[in-house]
Amino acid sequence: MTPQFNTRIEQQLAERKQAGLLRQTQAIEQGHQPAMLVGGQVFTNFSSNDYLGLASSDELKLTYQQAISQFGVGSGASPLVTGYSAQHQSLSDALCEWLGYERALFFSSGFAANQAALLALLQSDDLLIQDKLNHASLMEAGLLSPAQMKRYRHNDMQHFQRQIDAEKATLAVSESVFSMDGDIAPIDQFLAICKQNQWCSMVDDAHGIGVLGKDGSGCKSLSPETPDLLVVTFGKAFGLNGAAILCRQSMAEYLTQFARHYVYSTAFSASHAVALLKAVEMIQTQGWRREKLSELGDGFAHYLSGFDEFVQTSTPIKPWIVGSSQQTLNVCQQLKQQQIWTTAIRTPTVPKNSARLRITLSASHSLEQVRHLCRALTHAMEVC
């Protein structure tokens, strides 16, 4: 390796370490929600995005196992070669009927879907308008694209509207539920402004789908209007992984030609599509999972709402905003001593001085586990 790379790597790692911002991967030895084994110790996991508890559901596991016996484990090719199956088609039909679209295009991840949409659509004279707190996959695609990018203050629809440039073809993007704050975007207003200005609208529903609305239809439950592009990801409430872009026929045709993450990437397997279809059915019909989440959220608020660090949300994402990165790590460490697993989220993932624990609830938690978390957090705040 050239010495410049070595020097750069060492310097940047040292800087991160000194700032207390070094990220580290931790191998989970066994288990999912709610219990998991790390370093020979059992922890209750309050960090996962498996909001509905589907990732470890016996019903879903059985469907996946049976599908693997029938269809195998890999798709073997990209969708335009031989990677697209009748099972993908059934999943697409179910998603389109449920969410009100003509077509669904599948991707290996939400990150890829977001990048694919922005990079395929935007040209140099275009304008991209994004909420300041949109996910890194959207921000990065905006920076990589040749279009001009403007960012509006978080959820501020007046500021959003002021970004207008009548000369430019405009794409506007918001999340439905913000991943690090757990708050909900004013999607109805967002879509009305897009419509009024004839902007192309896109909503990333990664944390809304499965969680919001009576049948878990996410963004759809927030407005009678539908965004031109809806991104749903399967790694959160679906308990699996992958993503889809939902859109009208002509947009899907365009993305099929020009979205490079679609054309040049191996499709997820037919078995995976079968499992995802089962997840759709479970999300739609097992409303008790959302009711349980709401009950757990009430319990969490009941114990902790008196703290400055507490933030009221109506989603399973419960940010606990400590401020300093080191202090957040200390609280996190203290919770580990009580067998509770949370993740410290620090800059650059969140703005400076707003380091936090991103606590997430799941329908697979018990109320007693949430009570234990609240007691442990109260204690951690006293000693840290």
Ligand SMILES: Cc1ncc(COP(=O)(O)O)c(C=O)c1O
């Ligand atoms: C809002 C949002 N969009 C997209 C993604 C990326 O999805 P995936 O994990 O499927 O790549 C995430 C992941 O955390 C997210 O929070």
